[in-house]
Amino acid sequence: MELSPFIRGAGLGASLIVAIGAQNAFVLRQGLLRAHVPLVVGVCVAGDVLLIAAGVAGMGRLIESLPWLVTMTTWCGAAYVAWFGLTSLARALRPAHTGMEAAGGREAGAGPTLRTALALTFLNPHVYLDTVVLLGSVAAREGGNGAPLFGIGAAVASCAWFSSLGFGARYLAPLFARPLAWRLLDGAIGLVMLALAGSLLA
Template sequence: MELSPLLRGAGLGASLIMAIGAQNAFVLRQGLLRAHVPLVVGVCVAGDVLLIAAGVAGMGQLITKLPWLVLVTTWCGAAYVAWFGVTSLLRALRPARAALEAAGGREASSGRALRTALALTFLNPHVYLDTVVLLGSVAAREGGHGAPLFGAGAAVASCAWFSSLGFGARYLAPLFARPLAWRILDGIIGLVMLALAVSLLV
């Protein structure tokens, strides 16, 4: 029996969203800190839903016709992801900061968390290429009522993933009760972010 457009959208959306990236790393970290989790999850979900809707509406064709927009977004995104990576590596080298986080300290204001979530959502060109162009082009093949259902499936997958990642991270708290665990996590996040920045430019 053929899968419905809703399930196909959820499957493809989940496969794209669950890949390791700057956005997921930030949501996981905020979830472990239990800092501004509803705000961060809400921004990521709302951003994904907005971009998915744009793709289903046909905005992907516009993006492919404006290569300068992709180029500008790529450079801005690479710069921001690189900065995020460097700050993560610096945190990994600071035992005092790791001890504070292991003790449940809060490292950022809600305004800073909001700005970071927005930047990691909208300054990443992969988000546009995957969500708007790829999902949009696949949704267009569904035709008729299939395209909105496909987009709805992808949106549900996004909501489920970010909610699970952000709110479910607290169950890993015992593992991160030691400063060393935070230093390892920040080191891994920093290296992943720098690798992403290089891949964006290359």
């Protein structure tokens, strides 16, 4: 039995989105802090939906024809992700007495949180390659009404994933009642971010 374009889009979209990356690490951390979760989830979902729609509309061919744009985005993304990683490692190495102190507190307002979410969404060239180029090229093979259904499936997968990660993280809160757990999480996030920055430059 052949799968529908919607299911194929949801499956490929989920396989690309679930991979560990800067967005997922940030959404998880905000979810654990229960800080600006609707804002962060909304930005990530809206960004993915926008880029998936651009890919389905054929924007991927334009990106492939502008290598300088990919290069510029790569350098900007690598710099921001490296800074985010170093900040996470600094928190991991800083002694703290409570879980919330180890988490960095709730002092980050909506403005800084929004800027970070936007940067991690749109300054990562992998996001464009995955959503606009890859998903767009696969959607183009569906033809007819298949391409929009494929894109809708990928968008639904993105919405389900980021919503589950952001709003479901609170159930892991008991595990992060101790400062050591937050320091280990921030250390892991920092290493993932630095590795991602290195892979972008490589």
